[in-house]
Structure formats: C-alpha cells, structure tokens
Amino acid sequence: MGRIRAGAVLVTAxxxxxxxxxxxxxxxxxxxxxxxxxxxxxxxxxxxxxxTITGLAPDDTVTVTAQARDAHSLPWQAHADFRAxxxxxxxxxxxxxxxxxxxxxxxxxxxxxxxxxxSVPADQAEFAPPQNAGHSFAVTVAVTAHGRALASRTLTRxxxxxxxxxxxxxxxxDKVVGELFLPPKGTPRHxxxxxxxxxxxxxxxxxxAALLASHGYPALALAYFGAPGLxxxxxxxxxxxxxxxxxxxxxxxxxxxxHVVVMSVSRGTEAALLLADDYPQLIHGVVVDxxxxxxxxxxxxxxxxxxxxxxxxxxxxxxxxxxxxxLLAVAGADDQVWDSPDAVQLIxxxxxxxxxxxxxxxxxxxxxxxxxxxxxxxxLGTETVEDGSTEDLGGTRAxxxxxxxxxxxxxxxxxAGLENRPRPxxxxxx
Numbered sequence: 001m002g003r004i005r006a007g008a009v010l011v012t013a014x015x016x017x018x019x020x021x022x023x024x025x026x027x028x029x030x031x032x033x034x035x036x037x038x039x040x041x042x043x044x045x046x047x048x049x050x051x052t053i054t055g056l057a058p059d060d061t062v063t064v065t066a067q068a069r070d071a072h073s074l075p076w077q078a079h080a081d082f083r084a085x086x087x088x089x090x091x092x093x094x095x096x097x098x099x100x101x102x103x104x105x106x107x108x109x110x111x112x113x114x115x116x117x118x119s120v121p122a123d124q125a126e127f128a129p130p131q132n133a134g135h136s137f138a139v140t141v142a143v144t145a146h147g148r149a150l151a152s153r154t155l156t157r158x159x160x161x162x163x164x165x166x167x168x169x170x171x172x173x174d175k176v177v178g179e180l181f182l183p184p185k186g187t188p189r190h191x192x193x194x195x196x197x198x199x200x201x202x203x204x205x206x207x208x209a210a211l212l213a214s215h216g217y218p219a220l221a222l223a224y225f226g227a228p229g230l231x232x233x234x235x236x237x238x239x240x241x242x243x244x245x246x247x248x249x250x251x252x253x254x255x256x257x258x259h260v261v262v263m264s265v266s267r268g269t270e271a272a273l274l275l276a277d278d279y280p281q282l283i284h285g286v287v288v289d290x291x292x293x294x295x296x297x298x299x300x301x302x303x304x305x306x307x308x309x310x311x312x313x314x315x316x317x318x319x320x321x322x323x324x325x326x327l328l329a330v331a332g333a334d335d336q337v338w339d340s341p342d343a344v345q346l347i348x349x350x351x352x353x354x355x356x357x358x359x360x361x362x363x364x365x366x367x368x369x370x371x372x373x374x375x376x377x378x379x380l381g382t383e384t385v386e387d388g389s390t391e392d393l394g395g396t397r398a399x400x401x402x403x404x405x406x407x408x409x410x411x412x413x414x415x416a417g418l419e420n421r422p423r424p425x426x427x428x429x430x
Contacts, residue, residue: 029057031084034143034150044214045129045137045157046376046408048093048108053143053151056088061098062145064090066111068137068157071128076115076379078102103398112139113401115379122397124390127379129207135160160210169220169248171229176245178222179206181213182254191259191285191418192218192249194242198266199234199299201226208263208375217415218255220245224271234267235298239308242275246282259418261285261325263411265374266337270295271306273347274313277322284325285418287411289373291329293343293350294318320347321354328361328414330407332368336394340370363407367399373411376404 039050056062065079080097082090093108103110116122130137135158142152160166163184169176183190193212195205202223209219222245225231242262250257262283264272269291276283295315298305304312329344341364348362365372369382370393380400384391395403 029060030148031056031060031062031088031145031150032148034062034145036141036143036151036153038141038153038155041153042136042156042158044161044211045159045378046211048377049112049155050108051092051111051141053082053084053090053092054088056084056090056145056150058084058086058088060084060088060145062090062143062150064092064111065142065144066115066139067142068115068127068139069130070117070137071130074117074119076117076127078111078115080111105398107398107401109377109401109405111141112377113379114397117379121381121383123381123383124385125379125381125397129157129159129378131159131206131210135164135210158214159207161214164210164213166210174248176222176241176248177224177227177230178203178220178245179209180249180252181209181219181221182252183213183216183218187216187254189254189256190216190218191261191415192220192252192255192257193261193263193287193415194220194222194246194249195263196222196224196242196268196271197264198268201234203227205263211375212415215412215415218249218252220249224268233298233300234305235301235303236307236312237271237305238310239271239274239278239306239313242271243279243282246275246279250282256418258422259284259325261287261415261418263287265289266370267292267296267299267305270318273318273320273323274306274308276325276327277319278308280322280324283323285414286323286325286327287330287414288328288344288347289330289407290332290335290337290340290370291343291347292318292338292340293346320350320356323351323354323356324358326358326360326414326417327351327356328363328407328410330363330373330403331365332370332372332395332399332403333364333366334368334394334399335370335372336392337370340372361410363410365399365403365406367396368403369394369400371395371400372403373407374404376401376408380404 037052080101103114205221209221212219269288306313331340344362
C-alpha cells in the first residue's frame with residue numbers, strides 16, 4: 001500500500017507540474033503598464049494619428065478606447081480589443097481588432113471614425129468639429145487590461161491652425177454670403193478654393209474651408225440659399241453670384257488669381273461644373289463629390305435651379321468643353337441618392353472627348369455612398385434625417401471612412417499641383 005501511495009503522489013506531482021507549464025503557455029502575464037505613442041499629439045484633424053501601444057505583457061489582450069465631444073457637447077466613444085504581439089506592442093496602423101470592437105480590420109484611424117454617441121443612432125452619426133476659441137477638439141485615448149487602467153493620453157485635433165483668420169461676408173458689404181478663411185500672414189500665394197454645399201442649403205462647408213486655409217490655401221465657404229438674405233430654396237440661383245464670390249476670393253493678397261478652384265458636393269456640383277465651363281478664365285480646377293452630370297429641376301418644388309444672364313439654365317447635360325483646369329470627381333459605388341458613379345465616369349469621358357489638356361480623375365469607391373468625399377476621420381453615418389423622414393445615403397460607415405481617407409489627399413494633391421505654375425491667358429477679372 002505504501003508503495004502505491006508513493007507512486008500516486010509522484011504521478012500527481014508530475015501532472016500538476018505539466019498542468020502548470022500548460023497554464024503558463026495559454027495564459028500570458030497580465031499587463032501592468034502601457035505607453036501610448038502618437039506621431040503628433042497636436043495635429044490637423046485630417047492627419048492620421050499613427051497610434052502605438054507599447055510596454056504591454058507579450059500576447060496580452062487589452063482594450064483601447066477613444067472619447068471626444070463635438071460642437072454640441074455630445075459625448076462620442078469607440079473601443080477596440082487587441083492582442084499584443086510577442087514584444088508587448090499594438091500598432092493600430094497594422095493590428096486588426098478582435099471581434100466585438102467598434103470597427104473591424106486593420107485601420108489606424110478606426111477608433112476615430114467609428115465613434116458613436118448615445119444620442120444618435122450609429123447610421124445617423126455626424127460628428128460636428130467644434131469651432132471654439134481654440135478651433136480644436138480633444139480625443140482621449142485610454143488603455144485598459146483585465147479591468148485595470150494602464151494609460152491615458154489626450155490628443156488635440158485642430159480644425160484650423162493658429163494664425164488662420166476668418167471674415168464673415170454679407171450681401172450688404174460683399175454681395176455674397178459666406179465665410180472667408182485666409183492662411184497665416186506671411187504665407188506665400190497659393191491656389192484658392194471656392195467651396196459650397198448641395199441641396200441642404202446654408203453654409204456647411206466652413207470646416208472644409210478652415211482646414212484648407214490651414215494647409216495654406218485661401219478658401220471661401222459660400223452659402224447660396226437657405227441663409228439670411230438669400231433665397232429660401234434652390235431656385236433661380238444666378239451663376240453670376242458664384243462668379244462674384246470667385247472674383248472676391250481671387251483678389252485676396254494670399255490667393256493666386258490664376259488658380260481658383262471650385263469645390264462642391266451633390267446638387268451644388270451642377271453649379272460648380274457650369275461655373276467652370278462658363279468662366280474658364282476665372283476658374284482653373286474643379287473638385288466634385290457625388291456629382292450629377294446634368295442640370296436637374298429646382299429643389300424641393302421643381303422649377304429652375306440656376307440662371308445665367310437672367311435666363312434659366314436649360315435642364316440638359318452639363319457642357320464641359322470649356323473647362324480649363326484639372327478635375328477630380330469622387331463617388332460612392334452604392335450612392336442611393338442619385339447615380340453619381342455613372343456621372344463621374346460620364347464627366348471624365350466628356351472631358352476626354354473635348355480634348356481637355358489637364359488631368360481629370362474619376363474615382364468610384366466600393367462600399368461608399370452619397371457622402372464618399374470630403375474630410376476624413378470624422379464619425380459619419382449612412383443616413384440623414386430631414387423633416388422627420390430618414391433617407392438612405394448608401395454605403396457602410398467603414399466604406400465611407402475608407403473613401404474619404406483615400407480621396408482627401410487627392411484633393412490636396414490637386415491643389416499642390418497648381419502651385420507656382422503659370423497659366424497663360426488667365427485673368428481674375430474675367
């Protein structure tokens with residue numbers, strides 16, 4: 001009996017030792033510290049953060065969260081679970097989060113665009129960048145593991161750089177309604193951008209114009225209806241109104257008058273293309289997001305949308321044979337509002353047939369909808385609510401985020417390509 005018991009004890013001890021070794025290999029040590037790295041703690045909001053988490057226990061699972069408040073003081077948050085590599089590091093640019101996270105697939109800015117707020121359904125999310133005294137908003141990134149807080153770091157995302165100035169434009173003083181943004185004093189002359197929106201009315205392009213000025217490009221965010229002193233609806237809007245705004249912009253000391261670019265979205269792209277075709281000596285470049293290729297009726301009650309010389313612009317295909325400058329057209333393959341994917345291709349074909357000597361790009365992004373272009377890295381849904389009804393814009397949140405991340409640098413590249421380039425025959429007074 002004694003020998004049997006002794007053998008049993010030895011076997012039990014051996015099994016316990018094996019079990020202990022097995023447990024060590026399947027249960028990594030818990031992280032007790034973490035260091036959050038960022039390429040730039042303070043950066044323009046269209047710049048990637050390049051986040052890394054180091055100092056973790058190898059192969060440990062951690063949760064990374066991002067929190068922010070928008071212009072309406074609404075709280076936004078996203079989270080992602082990651083498994084650290086053998087060196088105790090998580091590189092968010094290359095690491096795919098585990099299932100159950102706010103986004104899927106390796107995406108260095110996934111925590112930013114996938115944030116949600118409890119006040120709004122995710123599909124209707126639209127983060128409004130704060131326009132406070134500092135023109136910036138904070139994103140707090142935190143790391144936790146097994147219920148323990150390991151690290152926290154606040155990043156500042158700037159909607160405009162210090163030194164960028166803004167001036168409100170009025171009908172009484174300037175003959176247009178908008179907001180003019182100029183780069184810091186001393187910035188050399190750069191191409192200038194006239195930006196305006198679509199059928200939503202008002203002036204929704206202020207964040208775009210502020211950011212462009214931060215990159216050195218004078219920009220005018222223009223309202224053309226749905227604002228005080230302007231028509232209530234998109235009806236009988238004179239193209240001359242846009243030309244007045246473009247001339248005002250071209251006359252700014254920081255602007256290169258030979259390179260004024262018009263930028264718009266959705267219904268506003270009709271006016272942008274018409275303006276470029278009717279005023280080729282004034283407009284030298286076009287950026288259109290979710291464009292149309294023909295003139296549609298006024299909105300929302302029909303009639304005429306645009307006039308020129310006091311006469312309605314015919315509701316036909318938009319002529320493009322006089323456009324004198326580069327063009328970038330962006331669309332989402334799943335646009336549910338109208339057929340912008342076919343429109344960008346048609347615009348490109350028309351320019352080629354007209355023998356356009358400048359580069360023109362037609363970009364159609366999969367899984368993106370009507371909001372395929374404009375500023376990247378901000379939470380944005382795939383639906384809009386107006387007058388109590390919900391409209392499907394198409395695409396997925398991830399698809400929209402990907403298309404904006406890919407297309408926005410092309411906008412900046414188009415502008416950079418115009419710098420310091422003479423343009424024979426250009427005249428700001430045309």
